[in-house]
Amino acid sequence: MPVINSQGQITFPSEWKKFMGGIKVGEYIYYYIQQSEQKIIISKNCVTFDARAPFLKNNLITIPHNIRKVCNLQNGDRLTFTYDLIKDTVYIMKAQDTFECEICNEEGNLQGYPCIVCEGKGRFKLETWSNELTRLFRMGYKYGINISIINTNTIHLPDNEVANIFPVIQIESSNFPIEVLEKFQDYYQKRAIRVRGEEESQDF
Ligand SMILES: [Zn+2]
Known part of the structure; x- marks a missing residue:
């Protein structure tokens, strides 16, 4: 994925250069902004251009x-290149680090209840665990959801063994159906386990 450098330049991906029928040095590329869709049409022969x-x-x-x-x-x-088959145009847009929310299948809600993972947007930004927790608490406050994180870092097993366990996350609310809260x-529980796993692998 091309990255904009300090001079405002990018290395044009060779596959897109080929796709556009090849581009010679000195040949013009025309840019046309489609503001409503936040994309920039690029072309070798543009009638209207910005x-x-x-x-x-x-x-x-x-x-x-x-x-x-x-x-x-x-x-x-970073920029992503896309081809619009219907309009027969190549366009570029700023790459967003957002992901489809699998919890609500990009709907933004589950059974009509707002999805707290993506804040009802259907997509979400992958953030650090602490930022994600902050968002979770904010959403909990907004929708009347009780969130408890039982942070047991270590537990003592018989024979003086010590085991690291992950924080246990509990989400409760009388405003949401149980099956939605479970999702x-x-x-968050899986995310907590993954974070703990990453922390541990960094130690070694
Ligand atoms: Zn969602």
């Missing part, structure tokens, strides 16, 4: 300054 930039050596191209400004593209941002709890 900006254009010549194709540079080494497959480099500068995303014109006004395009970067309007689309809030900055150094380090939330399951997600």
Whole structure:
């Protein structure tokens, strides 16, 4: 996935260069912003365009300054290339680190109850565990959900053995059906186990 450098340039992916019928050095690429859909149409022959930039050596191209400004593209941002079959256009857009919410199947709700994992959006950003917990507590406060995290770091087993266990997450509310709460709890519990697993693998 191409990354915008400090000069506002990207390395044009060779497969997309081929897809667009090849692009010669010095040939113009035209940019047209579709603001409603947050995407930028790129073309070798655009009738209407917002900006254009010549194709540079080494497959480099500068995303014109006004395009970067309007689309809030900055150094380090990644771009995705897509082809719209119906409109027969290639467009680029800022890659978002969002994922489909599997808890609600991207619906944003379960049986009509808001999905607290994605905040009802159907997609969510993968965040650090502490940020995710903050979101969980915020959602709990908003929807009247009781969240308890029983953080038992170590337990003592017989024969003086010590075992690390993960935090136990409990999600309770009288505003949601049990089966919906179970899905939330399951997600956060698995996430907690994964986080603990990652922490442990870092230790070794
Ligand atoms: Zn969801």
